Amino acid sequence: MKKTFVVLWLALAPALAQMDWLAGLDWGGISGNLQQVGQVMSCNPGSLAQLDFSQPSLVLRGVYRVAKCVLCLTLKMCGLPDDMLYPATWGEVLQGFRGGGDVLIVGSGAGVKALTDYLIAALGGGACQNISYGGVPIYTCPEGGIRVSKAFVVTDPATAREVKAKLQSIRDPNLFKVVGVGGERDAPELSRVLLGLPMVYAGRPFMFAPGYSTPDRWLWLTFDGPTADKVLLVLRLATQYAASAAQREEETR
């Protein structure tokens, strides 16, 4: 009985509630409806056809903008915030690297490689001028160095192998833990599709879409405060999983 009652009520509520909204449409003349279609066009849905899927964080951002605009115009659902991802400064990221906590980098490709290069050099005590990304040297080593208790990199096997080779130069071999996803050999198909959005976690989650020459000029995107708090829940957990994966990798002979 209670079920039927609730179902009936739930089924009717939207229909009843829509009446006013439906009545507000210009059902008589087609012009009004066309005008609304025109409004949707103002959300630039064409941008969806030009998304660059090699930059997943930008895809997320672009899709969100269009969806939010269409929802607000057509269904008057305007309760979504303007943006989900906000530009972050390199200073903020550096602050995370100085916090002395764990760092987690998930992703693959040139951006992740350059970022780990940067961390290795900075943790090794300067000499950042020797790293270049896209031919442009990186100068932004912080003066006091950076402080990280442990850095985990989860990446494709080829990048993992490269990073591991570079780690020979680091004094503390336990500082960096690299987890290669997949088997022992390079698996490029993993690096392209499966690893998802590039993420950097160092107390606050940052996503980044490399496309500029140096870390201080990369496009860093971060979440707003309340979102960041919740993404942190996952990333803290992910760091634990990366840690046990690194241990597993050592155990596997």
Place this chain on the structure above:
Amino acid sequence: MRWAIGLVFLSSLVLAQTGPRYEDWTKYLLSAPDYRLEQILKGKWPYLEVLRKDRFRDYQKGPCDAQKDPQGCRGRLPWAEAQAHEFYLPLSSLEATREVARDLRRAWQRFEERYYWRTAVELNNPAFWFAYCWAGIRGPELAPPLPDFRLQVPSEGVDPAFLDAATRQGPLDMGRWASAGLHSLDRYLPVPQVDPREFCDGLGMQILPLMYIPGFKVLLQGYEVFRTPGYPSKPFWFNWDEANARVERAMRKALTEYYLDYQKEVARILLTPRPSTPQEALNLLGGDFRSLGAPKVYLPVPWQGHLLGGGSVVAPVYTELVPTDPTALWNQVQSLWNAYKGLIDRAGSDVEKVYLYVHFYRAARTLFDSKAFYGLPGMDAVKENLVKLVEAPLRSLTQSLPVLRGCAGSLDQVASCAALALKKVDLAVKGVGNLQDLGGGGQAEPIKAARESPGLWKFEEAKRWLPPSSLPVYEAFGYAGFFQAQNILEATTVPDIRNIDLSSVNLGNWISWAWNQLSRLVVYWHVPITIDARVEYCPPCVIAYPSLPLEGPVQPLAIPPYVLPFALERTHWRWISVPEGYEVPGVRGTPYKPLGDLSALTSLVDLSAFYRILLGR
């Protein structure tokens, strides 16, 4: 003598530049498939043998006792390890691995639903609690269809020289992980598709604290005089702290408890053999070749297990044990031919393209002469078909190359003659003889690679594109199909924003994708109200009443994180083919050695003991 050494040196230089580069660190080889067809009839389960090469090499050097001869044992593996270089992997049926893949998918779907609905219900308590937990409104059960078989050619397994040769004319389809894009629901419904108990645990009706004061507008005699800011999208006041706390609480619960349940379920699905006892599996074997059929059996081998940083769970697969329908067998052989020819046409030189006919003819003839087909009616027609497929093109092709021109006689004689010619061209590539005179001018790479690659490497590499098949086909063509599952850590959202099929971007794709995303936004539903005040004839009096929510019904207010984040491990699967004597990709460590933390997830069956009964060794 000196010039000979120089020549060898020179030719090895040439080889190093153009030939295959089978690397030394290849570790795991598919060794001779041993199906022991007669043994199957005696009630023993078929298996494959794999070899760990580093151990095998040390084993070949002979025994070595580190205590007696520390000098001689330097740099060598302990003798016990070197001895344990061979591993037996029992075969599973392709159908059974598809069922395993379906169960893995359902496990993910269950987690995805629990994650979202826990968050939605806890946030929208009490409205959703009433609807979903108390009244128990729910959609149909999760019932994902059997996932399609999709072959992947892991590029890490293929030699770069082959890839270079095969992609000269254009890109080559290497397939994707069979699981790519399948971590999603089949339908995103506005009602949960799991039992309410799955996500309502520990939740009670929660009316306080107050979540919001509704937004409103005031109408006087039908004319609007006031509306709250942001009406109707925003409530007049909203308890953001409580909403954030609720979402965070729900997410924490889902990501720790429900996620662990997912991991446990996956471990159980992947590591439990089906059927659950060796005897039940053996009972499925028939007494003669005609009644063997395709018993649906899943016999996994944890190659260190599937967890991130661990390795894989592996199961070699067959489509059926022994084919009994000659027409179906012939169709299958033809599909092998098409796949094979497509690749050698791309990657092979002129001589190799001709030799493909010989190579294929010999393998297919071995297949048709297999004991499994003795006395099977219709096999003669199949053998004739084979000759028809191969003979005429081969004879005409031999006329096009000088080195093959002398090849005549019966089909077998032509085949042997072509094999000799191939050897001559190969030697010429390696510097013994004149390549131009032989008409093999287009031959850039050696036909037989120097080391680490038994057989003719291009013909072997092409087998990675052959589909899974039956035991006699595997035996005759020298390859085997594998099912593999492993965890990959992905940073993405739930539902996965990447789940759009970009191979055909069209409106339908975008619409279903957009619905999937929007239907799983984290929102608080609030009800804006209208206060309508008017003078009515009742006799004349003023009535002010809240009317039904107008101008947009219930309104969603998006709560951070808007879409649910996910950055943890989840299980992917794929099917691959491995040529005999070549590397098994995507694995690490040692088979049958599950890592310690797997036992925390599921009660591990002692598979070595289980399979000892099945295999009889």
